[in-house]
Amino acid sequence: MLEYILIDAVILCVLLVIGLPVPLCFAAAVLFLFTVGDFGNATFLVSAGFSQVSSVVLLAIPLYIIAGAIMSQGGIANRLIDLAESIVGRFSGGLGIVVVLATAVFGAISGMASSAVAAIGTTMIPRMVENGYDRGYATSLVSCSSVLALLLPPSASIILYGWVSGTSITAAFLAPIIPAFLLIALFCFWNWVLTRRMPLQQMPALPAREWGQEVARRGRRARAC
Numbered sequence: 001m002l003e004y005i006l007i008d009a010v011i012l013c014v015l016l017v018i019g020l021p022v023p024l025c026f027a028a029a030v031l032f033l034f035t036v037g038d039f040g041n042a043t044f045l046v047s048a049g050f051s052q053v054s055s056v057v058l059l060a061i062p063l064y065i066i067a068g069a070i071m072s073q074g075g076i077a078n079r080l081i082d083l084a085e086s087i088v089g090r091f092s093g094g095l096g097i098v099v100v101l102a103t104a105v106f107g108a109i110s111g112m113a114s115s116a117v118a119a120i121g122t123t124m125i126p127r128m129v130e131n132g133y134d135r136g137y138a139t140s141l142v143s144c145s146s147v148l149a150l151l152l153p154p155s156a157s158i159i160l161y162g163w164v165s166g167t168s169i170t171a172a173f174l175a176p177i178i179p180a181f182l183l184i185a186l187f188c189f190w191n192w193v194l195t196r197r198m199p200l201q202q203m204p205a206l207p208a209r210e211w212g213q214e215v216a217r218r219g220r221r222a223r224a225c
Contacts, residue, residue, distance in 0.1 A: 008032050079221055080105050081123060086218045093195035095131055099124050099138075100145045100187045104180070107149020112156055116149045117142060132200040145187060151180035 008029050015025040084101040088094050099120065107116035121142040128138040150157045153173035162172040 004033060004036060076106075076109075076119075078123060079218075081120070082221070083215075083218045086215045091192075093192045093198075093200065095124070095128050095133065095200075096141055096191035096195055097188045099128070099141050100148075100184055100191065103142065103145035104148040104152060104184055107146065108152035108154075110149070113146040113149040117146045120145075132198055133195070134198070137194070141187075141191065148180055148183060151176040151183070153177070 011032055012025055012029040015028055016022070020028075081098060081102045084098040084105070085094070088097045088101065091097065102124070103116045103120045106119055107113060110116060110119075121139070125135070125138045125142060128141075129135050149155065153176075155173075155176075158172045158176070159169060161167065162169040
């Protein structure tokens with residue numbers, strides 16, 4: 001029995017190393033055990049697999065993907081960026097803070113990190129480069145900030161975790177909220193630290209009244225989406 005398990009582990013590692021898709025690697029490992037080992041009848045795999053895949057919980061994932069694609073093509077990301085820029089864009093390293101906030105909000109709406117990268121990155125990276133940011137730094141900031149989409153509900157990864165582990169989806173949604181806000185604060189702080197010596201172009205300051213009117217105007221425009 002032990003030798004079968006060791007051989008199965010070797011097969012799995014070899015298939016992963018040669019680049020075979022991960023589901024096929026695990027399927028091959030399971031089929032090997034049921035073929036050569038004394039593990040009983042494998043006919044239950046079809047019914048068990050179908051019952052798991054047909055879960056209503058998994059229906060949320062393709063819907064989130066579709067919603068993210070619609071929002072990235074419909075201009076919602078640009079409105080969120082404009083709102084965040086009106087609030088913090090005039091601070092030191094403001095565009096970096098805009099990236100963090102916009103990625104967090106868009107990721108929370110779409111539920112997918114890839115959607116946040118595609119929507120925010122394509123808009124913000126060229127804008128950050130034009131304002132004096134290093135392209136590598138801008139790309140890294142967008143990539144790191146996209147992790148927030150995995151923490152802020154609704155998140156497809158949290159739904160998968162709750163489905164596999166049997167954890168309450170509501171409890172799984174609530175658990176990472178505080179760590180997500182801590183990460184947002186840390187990203188903004190380190191962006192301020194790292195950009196102090198960059199030759200950045202700052203937005204001109206506005207009087208408090210005009211600043212409030214601009215934030216309200218862009219807020220209404222973002223809410224309309």
